[in-house]
Amino acid sequence: MVDDHDYIAxxxxxxxxxxxxxxxxxxxxxxxxxxxxxxxxEFGEGLRSIAYRERIIFFRIRGNELVVVRVLHGHQEISxxxxxxxxx
Numbered sequence: 001m002v003d004d005h006d007y008i009a010x011x012x013x014x015x016x017x018x019x020x021x022x023x024x025x026x027x028x029x030x031x032x033x034x035x036x037x038x039x040x041x042e043f044g045e046g047l048r049s050i051a052y053r054e055r056i057i058f059f060r061i062r063g064n065e066l067v068v069v070r071v072l073h074g075h076q077e078i079s080x081x082x083x084x085x086x087x088x
Contacts, residue, residue, distance in 0.1 A: 019053075023071060026052045030059070031066040044069075044083040058083070 009016035037048040046060045058069045
């Protein structure tokens with residue numbers, strides 16, 4: 001998401017800030033509402049996602065926490081390599 005913010009900020013810093021704040025608000029509402037998204041286990045164990053504003057927010061649920069792993073553009077090719085960790 002940082003790359004998206006920086007790219008948008010080149011032409012409009014205000015739009016970039018609004019974009020980032022809208023992503024944060026969406027993640028907060030996911031957590032507050034207890035929404036679990038769609039399983040994306042093909043990319044990693046316990047990985048889930050939800051689409052929002054042409055982006056895909058990938059996250060894991062750990063106990064009472066929603067942990068955002070990545071935010072990717074919905075049109076880019078997605079690979080399990082994006083989600084490699086020491087755990088997998």
